[in-house]
Amino acid sequence: MTKLTACIFGAALTAVSLFGPAVAEPIVIKLGHASEAETQLPGAGRTAGVNAFKHYVETQSGGAIEVEVYPNGSLGNGRTMIESAQLGTLQVAGAYTSIMVPFVPEIAITQIPYVFDSNLSAWKVMEGPVGEELADLVLERTGLRVLGWADGAGFRNIYTDKPIRSPEDLNGMTMRVPENPGLLAMFRAWGSKTVTITWSELYTSLQSGMAEGHDTELYSMFSKKLYEVNPYVTMTRHSYNIHPLLMNEEFFQSLSPELQEIVLQGADLYTRVGNAHSYLSSLVVQESMEAEGAEFYFPTPEEIEQFRSLAQQPYIDIIVRKIGDDGQAWVDKIMKASSEQQG
Numbered sequence: 001m002t003k004l005t006a007c008i009f010g011a012a013l014t015a016v017s018l019f020g021p022a023v024a025e026p027i028v029i030k031l032g033h034a035s036e037a038e039t040q041l042p043g044a045g046r047t048a049g050v051n052a053f054k055h056y057v058e059t060q061s062g063g064a065i066e067v068e069v070y071p072n073g074s075l076g077n078g079r080t081m082i083e084s085a086q087l088g089t090l091q092v093a094g095a096y097t098s099i100m101v102p103f104v105p106e107i108a109i110t111q112i113p114y115v116f117d118s119n120l121s122a123w124k125v126m127e128g129p130v131g132e133e134l135a136d137l138v139l140e141r142t143g144l145r146v147l148g149w150a151d152g153a154g155f156r157n158i159y160t161d162k163p164i165r166s167p168e169d170l171n172g173m174t175m176r177v178p179e180n181p182g183l184l185a186m187f188r189a190w191g192s193k194t195v196t197i198t199w200s201e202l203y204t205s206l207q208s209g210m211a212e213g214h215d216t217e218l219y220s221m222f223s224k225k226l227y228e229v230n231p232y233v234t235m236t237r238h239s240y241n242i243h244p245l246l247m248n249e250e251f252f253q254s255l256s257p258e259l260q261e262i263v264l265q266g267a268d269l270y271t272r273v274g275n276a277h278s279y280l281s282s283l284v285v286q287e288s289m290e291a292e293g294a295e296f297y298f299p300t301p302e303e304i305e306q307f308r309s310l311a312q313q314p315y316i317d318i319i320v321r322k323i324g325d326d327g328q329a330w331v332d333k334i335m336k337a338s339s340e341q342q343g
Contacts, residue, residue, distance in 0.1 A: 026066040027255070029057070031245075032075035032084070033094025034199075035223075042219055042285040045278025046094055046243045047071065049150050049270040053245070057266040061259060077200065085248050086143055093144070093246045096152050098178035100244070104141050106134060106326075108182050108319040109334045111156075111239040113311040114304075119154055119282075121341035122240045123275055130337045144246040147267035150274030152241035153217035154282045159230035160213035161206075163295070166303055167191060167310050176202055176211040181322055182315040183215070183239065189314040190307070199224075206230055217241050218285045219278075227294040235298045236307050245270055 031054070035044035039051050054067040075081055075090060078099035084090035100107045109115075116122040125131065126149035135146035158164055160173065171191035177183050184194050197205045205211050206229040213230055215238070221227065245267065252260060286296060299307070320327030 024064070026063055027259070029065060029067045029091045029251075030070065030075075030089075031067055031092040031094070032070040032073075032081045032090050034073040034078060034081075034096075035071060035094070037069070037071040039277070041277075042222060042281040042288055043277065044219060044223070044243075045151055045153060045274040045276075045281065048277035049148070049243075049272075049274030050094065050245075052273040053147075053266045053270040056269050057262055060262045060265070065259060065262070073200070077198065082142070082144070082246065085246055088248050088250060091248050091251045092147070095244050095246055097240075097242050098180040098183070100138070101180045104134070104138050105319065105322045105324075106137055106330050108180055108322065109330050110134075110242060111180055111182060111315075112319075112331065112334065113186055113238045113315050114308045115334060115338050116155075116240045117338075117342050119151060119240075119275070119279055121338055123151065124341045125334065125337045126242065127271075128337060130334050133333075138244075138246070139249060142246075143249050145249045145252050147245040147247050147263070148271035148274070150243045150245065150271045151278040152243035153219040153278050154241065155237035156215045156217055156239045156241060157221075158213065158215050158234040158236050158238075159221055159226060160232045160234070161230055162212075163232050163297065164213075164234040165297065165299070167306055170213075173212045174210070176205065176214040182319040185314040185318040186238070186311040187215075189310045202226065203229065215239075218289070219281050222285050222289050225292075227289055227292055231294050233289070233294050233296045235296060236304065238307060238311065243274065 031050060033046055033050060035047045037047070039048045050069055054069055057065050057067055075084065078095055081090060081093035082095055082099065082103065085093040097107060097111055131149050138144055138146050164170060167190040173192050175187050175192040175194055176197045177187050177194045179196060187194050195211055197211060202214060203224060203226060206214070206226065252263065255263065290296065316331050320331060323330055
């Protein structure tokens with residue numbers, strides 16, 4: 001070997017040893033969700049969490065992982081993204097409570113009316129044994145790993161084209177309700193007619209009169225400008241919502257132990273940031289909605305008790321039947337865990 005060749009060979013070895021991992025093709029994580037792309041206030045906690053996840057995973061892996069984020073439902077609706085993650089064409093999907101219930105009926109226990117008294121108690125329950133057991137079920141039934149049970153813009157409220165003060169005011173009204181059978185039972189217990197309409201079609205359905213009202217979280221309502229057709233907001237805070245992040249398990253297992261740990265740490269950050277941002281948004285979104293013409297009503301404790309007493313048991317009855325033999329055990333489990341956190 002000539003001296004020149006030896007020098008070139010030595011330089012090449014040095015370059016490989018120094019830069020080999022950096023110049024290798026990164027592992028790509030395609031992540032789809034339905035919220036906006038940029039973090040804003042008020043805004044979706046999921047967006048803030050996803051952006052934190054992306055930054056953490058990419059920097060801590062030294063570029064070995066690249067996270068491609070597809071926001072605004074650009075890869076399809078919630079069900080489509082979950083199914084794409086199951087197939088492995090999408091590595092991570094952002095989901096929400098109601099769209100997960102058809103896949104794993106036990107998830108419905110998290111939306112039992114008034115099971116949680118605050119965001120904080122809900123976070124603690126979902127980070128504890130109940131959340132872990134539900135995550136195990138999701139993995140078993142779908143092949144998807146729950147990376148985090150982040151707050152999904154908090155609690156659901158009632159939005160209508162006329163003022164609502166009590167369940168009696170809902171009697172005979174046609175309300176749009178998502179796929180959760182328990183929520184359908186809840187509105188029927190309040191005397192409403194129910195109709196299931198996809199989220200993307202809700203605005204036009206409210207415009208046309210196909211539905212007179214709906215329930216969702218404050219920021220979700222604000223982001224779609226549904227106050228333009230449902231300007232009356234009744235702060236019932238009847239059911240809590242979650243925005244889990246789901247990863248294809250086969251993909252997760254294909255990662256090295258070191259990269260798996262980075263992904264799990266990023267997932268923990270997703271949940272913490274998502275929870276905090278979601279809560280902050282709930283504090284400022286009322287002012288933003290009122291500026292657009294929305295009118296808020298906060299029921300008294302006595303009025304809330306009317307909503308709770310009529311809604312809770314019918315919801316529980318229907319989800320227990322849907323879950324099957326272990327249905328009541330799941331209900332008891334989350335009621336007990338929530339009670340302990342409230343205490």
